[in-house]
Amino acid sequence: MLKIVREIPRLIAPDDRRRIAWLLPLMIGASSSDVIMVLGASAFLKAIAHPERYFATFGIGYLSPSGAGITMALGMLVMVLLSNAVSVFATHRLSQFGFRQQTFLSEGVLGSILRRPYPWFLHQNTAVLKQHALVETGRVVQAQVVLSLQIAARALGALTIVAYLLWEEPVVTTALGISLSTFYYLLFTSLRRTMRTYGERRAAADRQRSHIAHEALLGVKEIKLHALESSVLKRFHEPNVEMASALTIQSTMTRIGKPALEVVGVTGLVLIVVFFLATGRPLDGVLVLIGSYAVAAYRLLPTVQQGFAWLMRLQAEAAAARIVLSHIDAPLPTLTGAEPVTLEHEIALEGVRFTYPQTEQPVLEGIDVHIPRGTWVALVGSTGSGKTTLVDLIMGLLQPDEGCVRIDDRRLQDLADAAAWQTHIGYVPQSLFMSDTTVAGNIAFGQDVPDMDLVRAVARMACVADFVETELPQGYDTPIGERGMRLSGGQRQRLGIARSLYRKPELLVLDEATSALDNRTEAAVVDALRENFASTTVIMIAHRLSTTRYCDQILVLERGKIIARGSYDDLLETSAYFRTLVEASNEAPAVREAPAEPDASDTVSPVLLEELGDL
Structure with missing residues (x-):
């Protein structure tokens, strides 16, 4: 008492x-x-x-x-x-x-x-x-x-x-x-x-x-x-x-x-x-x-x-x-005070091992990866192979039990370093979070007053501007409902991509971020990203393996280990496991569909690109 x-x-x-x-x-x-x-x-x-x-x-x-x-x-x-x-x-x-x-x-x-x-x-x-x-x-x-x-x-x-x-x-x-x-x-x-x-x-x-x-x-x-x-x-x-x-x-x-x-x-x-x-x-x-x-x-x-x-x-x-x-009374980590973390050369994981709390079996073990700045990397593998965990380690959401994660020469040793690094990351998750607010409010999520020029620019890069500006009654001021329930899956994904680009990320993580898009729209989005964010490093988690054709390097994971790595064509020749994944996805391995030319309303004009660079 x-x-x-x-x-x-x-x-x-x-x-x-x-x-x-x-x-x-x-x-x-x-x-x-x-x-x-x-x-x-x-x-x-x-x-x-x-x-x-x-x-x-x-x-x-x-x-x-x-x-x-x-x-x-x-x-x-x-x-x-x-x-x-x-x-x-x-x-x-x-x-x-x-x-x-x-x-x-x-x-x-x-x-x-x-x-x-x-x-x-x-x-x-x-x-x-x-x-x-x-x-x-x-x-x-x-x-x-x-x-x-x-x-x-x-x-x-x-x-x-x-x-x-x-x-x-x-x-x-x-x-x-x-x-x-x-x-x-x-x-x-x-x-x-x-x-x-x-x-x-x-x-x-x-x-x-x-x-x-x-x-x-x-x-x-x-x-x-x-x-x-x-x-x-x-x-x-x-x-x-x-x-x-x-x-x-x-x-x-x-x-x-x-x-x-x-x-x-x-x-x-x-x-x-x-x-x-x-x-x-x-x-x-x-x-x-x-x-x-x-x-x-x-x-x-x-x-x-x-x-x-x-x-x-x-x-x-x-x-x-x-x-x-x-x-x-909970002991909370210090998330401030760390020196800024920027990506100039590469992201590296060296000897990384990780086990989730309350479990005994490692989810990842012996991970050594070097990702040069500006490259596109895909992570593929069966469910439970460790793809999402690997991405969470790179983003600083998890800390490895052994080994380290480096951004250039800076090791992410604690949560303060991770917090400094996370300000440079754009993330589009598989289960996309949408706030019960307007289109602009979701793209500029976390900002009280959105920069509308930047909102429109990234919406065009994500190939969602035409839909917003011509089909929604209030354009960017249209409420989208709780969890974006008034939108289709593809529309939500494109808004999520636009949101991730709004902060001009140095690292863009796409976790099944184009799974609800058709091939034409996906190709248009990828082309816009490559053209306008050439120096941005992109990491994709993909089950639809046609998406990985756009990547410079593919990492194949199985049971927490990287069992193969290389380009799409190289892996088709050298990795039987990768060929099995491709066959299981019912995709023709040797045929790459040429990206269709996007609609004029969804292309990014040179003037708009110049404005984006000045923002």
């Missing part, structure tokens, strides 16, 4: 910690208004019970009894209005502070996730990570920051009210305090473990719900084609019911303190009346004291109940707090 409380300051943004210095006094002022209201109510009741004694004391003895009573009542009303106005203002400021912390935490968790090394993501579920950044942070802030500040502020007011009651009636107040404290302690200890258990069950069920919903939305096409809606809903139902059950138990336990306190409080007041009557105390004094206790209880009850709810919420959200803090 104390460990959870000690973690609270770490959940508050450093810049906002000093804001507590003025937020707490404001909230204490709101709580103090409760004290003033209790004192005022007690004075009002005493004055009504004994007007001849108290009206003169309050300076209104010159008024008639009815006038003095009305004056006291109006004063009491004004006090209530001011008390609640201060309380509303303090609540507004606290809510503002709480949501600022939620913003800080969600950005901190997402930032921690994004800065993790790439291999870490290979063992994560994106739906769960999204839930950590967006959902769990909100639950933690409400339970451990907002409620904690509310309790801290109300505690002073509550203690002041208790001190006043002790001054008025020490024996009765002490007896009530001990009874209520004992009752709440026993209630809390009996429910604490259950709350923590159901908090963990809630978190687990919520993760499963997010996972299923995320998969369902990603695979909606297949789900509809195979009429799997009912099956998905059935899978979703179980964790959904589990979460509802856990939340029901949590909610009930959090609120159980209020009715229990009311029972104990009313019982206590009845016992007080019986005690005073049995000891012969005057009835009017008993009524005044009971009234004071009633008003005090009215103001104390929310504080006591809120304190109990806070303790319960801390237990319930302990699992969420652990998740959030695990991201905040």
